[in-house]
Amino acid sequence: MDLPDNEKKQAGQPQEKPQAESAAQKPSKPPPPMQADQRPPLERGAHLLALSALKNAEVPFVVAGAYALHLYTGIYRDTKDLDLFLRRVDLDRALDALASMGFHTSIADPVWIAKAYANDEYFADLIFSSGNGVAVVDDLWMERAHPGVIHGLPILVAPPEEVIWSKAFVCERERFDGADINHLILARGKQMDWKHMLMRFDPHWEVLLAHLTLYRFCYPGQRDHVPRWVWDELLERARVQRNEPEKKKLCRGMVIARGQYRVDVEHWGYRDARMEEIPSYREYRKLGKDDQGLMPPAPVGPELPAGE
Numbered sequence: 001m002d003l004p005d006n007e008k009k010q011a012g013q014p015q016e017k018p019q020a021e022s023a024a025q026k027p028s029k030p031p032p033p034m035q036a037d038q039r040p041p042l043e044r045g046a047h048l049l050a051l052s053a054l055k056n057a058e059v060p061f062v063v064a065g066a067y068a069l070h071l072y073t074g075i076y077r078d079t080k081d082l083d084l085f086l087r088r089v090d091l092d093r094a095l096d097a098l099a100s101m102g103f104h105t106s107i108a109d110p111v112w113i114a115k116a117y118a119n120d121e122y123f124a125d126l127i128f129s130s131g132n133g134v135a136v137v138d139d140l141w142m143e144r145a146h147p148g149v150i151h152g153l154p155i156l157v158a159p160p161e162e163v164i165w166s167k168a169f170v171c172e173r174e175r176f177d178g179a180d181i182n183h184l185i186l187a188r189g190k191q192m193d194w195k196h197m198l199m200r201f202d203p204h205w206e207v208l209l210a211h212l213t214l215y216r217f218c219y220p221g222q223r224d225h226v227p228r229w230v231w232d233e234l235l236e237r238a239r240v241q242r243n244e245p246e247k248k249k250l251c252r253g254m255v256i257a258r259g260q261y262r263v264d265v266e267h268w269g270y271r272d273a274r275m276e277e278i279p280s281y282r283e284y285r286k287l288g289k290d291d292q293g294l295m296p297p298a299p300v301g302p303e304l305p306a307g308e
Contacts, residue, residue, distance in 0.1 A: 035076035037151075044151050046118035047082045049101055051153055054084070057097035061086040062145045064158035064166070065125075071148055072160055073183045080122050085137050085158055088128040098124070110284040132255045132274055133281025134204065135166040144196075160188045165200040168207050171256040182215045189225030198233065207256065209234045250276065 039047075054061055065083025070076050086094055091114060095105045103116040103124070112129040129136045145156035164184055167177035185192075201208040212234070216223050251270035253261030255278070264270040274281045 037070070037076060038078065043080065043122050046122035047124070048151050048153060049118065050082055050084070050098060050103065050116060050124040051150060051155060053097045053101045053103075054086075054094055055153075055155075057093060059086065059090050059094045059097060060142050061090070061094070062141055062156045062158040063148070063150065064127075064163055067148075067150055068157050068160075068163055069180060069183070071146075071157055072163075073187045075183060082124040083127060084124055085127050085141055085162075087137050087139070087141075091126060091128055094126055111281055129280060130166050130169055131258075132169055133278040133284070134169060134255065135162070135200075136280055144193075160184050161192055161197045161200060164197065164211075168201070168211055169204075169256050172259055173257070174259075178211060178214055181211050182218050185212075185215050185225050186219055186222060189222075194227055194230050198230070204255070205234060205237060209238065252277075 051063075061084045063083065064085050065081065066077040066079045067082070084094075091107075095114060095116070098116040099105050103118055105114065105116045107114045109131065111133055112127060112131045114126040114128075115123055116126060117123040127137070141158060141162050142156065144159040144162070146159065148155055148157040164181050167180050170177040197208070198205065212226055212230070215226065219225070249270050250273055251261055251264040252273040253264055254272050254274050265272045275285070276282075
């Protein structure tokens with residue numbers, strides 16, 4: 001997937017600086033693609049059909065997942081699914097448009113995801129939130145999207161800040177998106193809107209701080225891809241933070257790793273923070289048959305969508 005040449009500047013790709021500028025001041029440049037897109041023709045066709053159906057129906061959406069990662073970092077990932085992020089209010093129209101093209105559609109979890117199958121192997125995930133109900137898709141996903149091209153079709157790609165926001169809560173034992181976040185910061189950190197990033201992570205700023213700490217460890221020579229003022233702000237918040245006695249038996253572990261913190265809620269008497277602190281999760285969980293929540297078990301085949 002590539003950016004159109006005439007839109008690279010608009011999409012936030014770094015511009016050349018005068019030669020007198022020091023190397024430390026130059027914006028980071030994304031690495032060249034490590035691999036060309038190796039999807040087979042049938043998979044490309046299924047993805048193009050889904051994208052075209054939504055575009056023709058004028059359903060607003062952005063592309064994330066493996067396609068966005070390839071665009072922003074150069075990393076190609078062999079998956080069978082197509083991750084489409086859209087607002088919840090547009091979901092019914094999207095499902096109708098896909099069904100009219102022969103896709104088998106269903107709402108897999110009312111908190112965050114629907115699916116559209118072209119066949120047993122290739123499908124699209126229609127994502128309107130993260131599985132914990134935090135990273136709700138709103139108008140800003142569309143307004144701040146970057147233009148791109150998938151298999152010759154112009155589309156919009158989810159903003160890197162929103163991609164990081166949704167991925168940051170995927171911290172299960174069998175699926176951890178921290179490496180994706182690190183690669184996004186490495187490739188795009190100096191072009192990101194960090195004020196917007198902090199806004200997105202409130203009130204879960206500790207999750208962002210944890211991922212940024214891992215980034216500093218992984219890339220000691222590119223720590224400046226995260227602005228100094230971001231560290232000052234987050235570390236000061238941590239410095240003055242104290243215990244909250246009224247939340248002594250509240251566990252937020254379920255917000256980042258449902259499977260790993262189930263024991264806290266089911267056996268140790270902790271309350272599930274998703275039900276107490278995330279209204280969208282609480283509201284739509286009542287519509288589900290069971291708690292599929294933040295992270296279903298990872299399949300052997302296609303990867304799960306970002307932000308579950």
